[in-house]
Amino acid sequence: MIPKDRAVTSTPTLQVRLRAITFEADTIIHLEFVNMASGQPLPAFSAGAHIDLHLPTPNGLLVRSYSLLNDPRETHRYCIGVNRDAQSRGGSRHVHDVLRVGQVLAISPPRNHFPLDENAPFNVFIAGGIGITPMLAMIARSQALGIPWRLHYAARTHQHAGFLTTLAAYHGQPGADVALYFDHEPCGQMLDLERVVGSLPDGAHVYCCGPLPMLQAYERATTALPTARVHREYFAAKDAAATEGGFTVELARSRKTLVVPPGKTILDCLIDIQVEPPFSCREGVCGTCEVRVLEGTPDHRDLVLSDAEHAINDRMMVCCSGAKSPKLVLDI
Numbered sequence: 001m002i003p004k005d006r007a008v009t010s011t012p013t014l015q016v017r018l019r020a021i022t023f024e025a026d027t028i029i030h031l032e033f034v035n036m037a038s039g040q041p042l043p044a045f046s047a048g049a050h051i052d053l054h055l056p057t058p059n060g061l062l063v064r065s066y067s068l069l070n071d072p073r074e075t076h077r078y079c080i081g082v083n084r085d086a087q088s089r090g091g092s093r094h095v096h097d098v099l100r101v102g103q104v105l106a107i108s109p110p111r112n113h114f115p116l117d118e119n120a121p122f123n124v125f126i127a128g129g130i131g132i133t134p135m136l137a138m139i140a141r142s143q144a145l146g147i148p149w150r151l152h153y154a155a156r157t158h159q160h161a162g163f164l165t166t167l168a169a170y171h172g173q174p175g176a177d178v179a180l181y182f183d184h185e186p187c188g189q190m191l192d193l194e195r196v197v198g199s200l201p202d203g204a205h206v207y208c209c210g211p212l213p214m215l216q217a218y219e220r221a222t223t224a225l226p227t228a229r230v231h232r233e234y235f236a237a238k239d240a241a242a243t244e245g246g247f248t249v250e251l252a253r254s255r256k257t258l259v260v261p262p263g264k265t266i267l268d269c270l271i272d273i274q275v276e277p278p279f280s281c282r283e284g285v286c287g288t289c290e291v292r293v294l295e296g297t298p299d300h301r302d303l304v305l306s307d308a309e310h311a312i313n314d315r316m317m318v319c320c321s322g323a324k325s326p327k328l329v330l331d332i
Contacts, residue, residue: 015106018032127152132153152196242320297325
């Protein structure tokens, strides 16, 4: 949540109307948004993309990222799934309790940090809980491209698993395979990631999105695979933000210099002087606050850039990353 006394940098947004809310599971709802200009298309998106919802509240503006789950060929709507998270910082609770059909919201244009490789010979998707949402768009795209795919979807019970009706529609279609795992049901089966990865078809690309323990197990299971074939998206940080401080940040375009003290992130300091970039999650998982690094070595804590991209050190997420060098020069 952004306190009232902190300005949010102006960013391009779209006005959309909430056309439908559908119950999907015990804690999951499906929301459909359409263009305010009736009949007009929305900006195109690719499988794996997300949008930011701008949610006005009495305590300030909440900005939260959600994956687009519908077929990317659909230009008339954006669809997202929102789980009511017991650890919610306010976003999912607001969506469930406050949003109503007919409301108008501002959203960001789609961005994609979890793209589908459309040249793969085979796709394997691994999802846990609400992590199914980006996979649904990827499945639709794979089907459209004629790329065979297999989904491994894990949830505690059938009642906790969203979009089962959507997945059931693929039954019997060429190249489609869905495996479900419900480990809290009698005779339920747990998802064995080592087995799944060990039985990948030749050249297959593998994608994973779900809770932190699943993603950590997935990263261990895929260490021997070529990195170009391994893809993942986090919904929450796995490392604490860099708040050690003790370095200088020079803002090249703003012609300002600031010292980051212990206990604060770079973003905190930028907000204090009202020159912050757009930001959303504050955990390094959405990529909204990415800025170019012109000089210095960042201490990367994000889960958006790859290891290879981290090594280049030409960009960083200022919400969570710090500095390994005494000074950073940023293109802000």
